[in-house]
Amino acid sequence: MISPEQVEKIKEQLMAHIEKGFPNDKKEFAKNRVQTMDAEQLEAFLKQNNLVKGNQAGAEGPQGCIFCSIVSEQISSNKIGENKDAIAALEINPVSNGHTIIIPKEHVAGKENLPKSVFSLAETISNLIKTKLKPKKIETVSSNFFGHEIINVIPVYDSENIDSARSPAKPEELLELQKTLLEKKKQIASAKPKRTKIKAEKIRLPKRIP
Ligand SMILES: [Zn+2]
Structure with a gap:
C-alpha cells in the first residue's frame, strides 16, 4: 500500500x-x-x-x-446492477442522492455505438431508483470522459441536472445507499395460519354385489 x-x-x-x-x-x-x-x-x-x-x-x-x-x-465501486454489456455503479461525486452511472463494458465513444442492453440496464436502474428513493423524476444523460461513453441516471428531487454542483459522497453513505437499493422487499408474513387442505381419503367401497 x-x-x-x-x-x-x-x-x-x-x-x-x-x-x-x-x-x-x-x-x-x-x-x-x-x-x-x-x-x-x-x-x-x-x-x-x-x-x-x-x-x-x-x-x-x-x-x-x-x-x-x-x-x-x-x-x-458500489455496484447496484449488471448485465452482459454494462454495469451500474453509484457515482462517487453525485449531483443528487442515488446518481448512478451505467458503464458499458466496452470502451466505446458515442451514444449511438452502445449496445441496446446498456440502455435496458439504465431503464432497470431508473425504475429501481424511482421505487426506492421516490424522486420527482429521473433524467438519463449520456456523457463521455476519457473516450468512454457512460449514461448518467439522475434522480431529480428538486431541479438537479448533470451540470449541478457535485459533492463527493462518503464511502459509508454509498454503502448505505447501495444496501437500500439492493434490499429486497420483505415478505409480509400472513397473520392467519395457512389452512391445510386435508385430502379426502379415498374410500374404497366394496364392490357391490348385485
Ligand atoms: Zn474505458
Missing part, C-alpha cells in the same frame, strides 16, 4: 497532468475523481495505467480510463 505522503504526491502529479492535458470542460470532473480516490483506489489506478512496477493486469482498456478500471474491478 502506498503511504499517505505518496498519495498526496501522486495526486499532485495527476492534477498537474489533468491541468495541462485535459480540455477545460473536463478538468473539474477529472480532478474531482482523482481527489476522491483513496490509497487503494489510487494504487489500482496507477497499476492499471502502467505507472508503477509490478503491473500484471494492465492490459485491459485504454490507458487512463477510469471507467475501464471500474469495469475490470481494479478500482472498487
Whole structure:
C-alpha cells in the first residue's frame, strides 16, 4: 500500500497532468475523481495505467480510463446492477442522492455505438431508483470522459441536472445507499395460519354385489 505522503504526491502529479492535458470542460470532473480516490483506489489506478512496477493486469482498456478500471474491478465501486454489456455503479461525486452511472463494458465513444442492453440496464436502474428513493423524476444523460461513453441516471428531487454542483459522497453513505437499493422487499408474513387442505381419503367401497 502506498503511504499517505505518496498519495498526496501522486495526486499532485495527476492534477498537474489533468491541468495541462485535459480540455477545460473536463478538468473539474477529472480532478474531482482523482481527489476522491483513496490509497487503494489510487494504487489500482496507477497499476492499471502502467505507472508503477509490478503491473500484471494492465492490459485491459485504454490507458487512463477510469471507467475501464471500474469495469475490470481494479478500482472498487458500489455496484447496484449488471448485465452482459454494462454495469451500474453509484457515482462517487453525485449531483443528487442515488446518481448512478451505467458503464458499458466496452470502451466505446458515442451514444449511438452502445449496445441496446446498456440502455435496458439504465431503464432497470431508473425504475429501481424511482421505487426506492421516490424522486420527482429521473433524467438519463449520456456523457463521455476519457473516450468512454457512460449514461448518467439522475434522480431529480428538486431541479438537479448533470451540470449541478457535485459533492463527493462518503464511502459509508454509498454503502448505505447501495444496501437500500439492493434490499429486497420483505415478505409480509400472513397473520392467519395457512389452512391445510386435508385430502379426502379415498374410500374404497366394496364392490357391490348385485
Ligand atoms: Zn474505458
